[in-house]
Amino acid sequence: MVSTSLGVLQSDLIKFKPLLPTWKVLSIYQFDMAVYTKIFVKFPKKFWPEGKGREFFLYVSSRRGYYGVWQEFEAQYPDANVLLVTVTDKESRRIEQQSDNQTKAEIMEVLRSMFPGEDVPDATDILVPRWWSDRFYKGTFSNWPIGVNRYEYDQLRAPVGRVYFTGEHTSEHYNGYVHGAYLSGIDSADILINCAQKSMCKYHVQGKYD
Numbered sequence: 001m002v003s004t005s006l007g008v009l010q011s012d013l014i015k016f017k018p019l020l021p022t023w024k025v026l027s028i029y030q031f032d033m034a035v036y037t038k039i040f041v042k043f044p045k046k047f048w049p050e051g052k053g054r055e056f057f058l059y060v061s062s063r064r065g066y067y068g069v070w071q072e073f074e075a076q077y078p079d080a081n082v083l084l085v086t087v088t089d090k091e092s093r094r095i096e097q098q099s100d101n102q103t104k105a106e107i108m109e110v111l112r113s114m115f116p117g118e119d120v121p122d123a124t125d126i127l128v129p130r131w132w133s134d135r136f137y138k139g140t141f142s143n144w145p146i147g148v149n150r151y152e153y154d155q156l157r158a159p160v161g162r163v164y165f166t167g168e169h170t171s172e173h174y175n176g177y178v179h180g181a182y183l184s185g186i187d188s189a190d191i192l193i194n195c196a197q198k199s200m201c202k203y204h205v206q207g208k209y210d
């Protein structure tokens with residue numbers, strides 16, 4: 001039972017012997033592995049608005065996805081003085097490849113342009129997760145691209161001989177989510193048990209044009 005992420009399947013971390021058949025490899029590459037990065041930044045003092053209805057704020061840049069979505073945590077963690085900025089996909093991959101100091105400098109520039117009237121101190125700490133660079137994840141969750149249909153999805157989930165596949169990317173209704181990962185584990189275990197105990201091993205992939 002292979003339960004690694006789609007991103008790992010798209011990498012060469014696991015060597016299948018014999019190699020996976022072409023139909024399986026094609027289906028693996030037809031789906032996307034998204035990257036979603038939550039960068040935490042700590043400051044010696046607060047300089048942003050807080051209180052009800054002000055938990056989130058946005059930065060609009062001409063550069064798409066450049067440090068756009070911000071969140072403060074004053075209600076949950078009083079006096080932590082921490083901000084969270086979320087970036088995705090292309091920006092995530094770019095940021096993962098640079099030093100944390102470079103990211104911090106970019107963030108400081110953005111914040112100082114967002115709050116021109118405030119005394120914005122340098123951040124004292126930054127946490128930059130690197131899900132895309134991590135060979136055991138290669139991203140954060142799968143994404144079903146437009147134009148890819150049920151046929152490829154069934155192929156993505158289908159076993160190859162006695163090798164079974166599970167994980168959020170194989171979840172029937174909730175791919176991308178943690179409950180999808182959980183439910184797919186149950187589904188895959190049922191498929192395996194049916195095969196081992198009841199000899200019901202045939203996995204039906206509906207034809208592309210059925």
Ligand SMILES: Cc1cc2nc3c(=O)[nH]c(=O)nc-3n(C[C@H](O)[C@H](O)[C@H](O)COP(=O)(O)OP(=O)(O)OC[C@H]3O[C@@H](n4cnc5c(N)ncnc54)[C@H](O)[C@@H]3O)c2cc1C
Nearest residue numbers: 003004005008013036136140141167168176177178179181
């Ligand atoms: C930043 C972030 C935010 C998210 N937010 C949400 C959210 O708000 N709501 C939500 O529902 N979901 C969210 N998700 C998605 C959710 O976490 C995933 O969909 C879920 O964890 C996937 O579980 P999984 O078991 O399919 O895969 P994984 O969690 O990737 O588990 C696979 C495991 O296999 C291990 N592994 C990989 N390669 C090998 C190998 N060669 N040998 C042995 N072990 C290996 C990995 O280390 C990992 O432990 C988020 C994910 C991230 C990263």
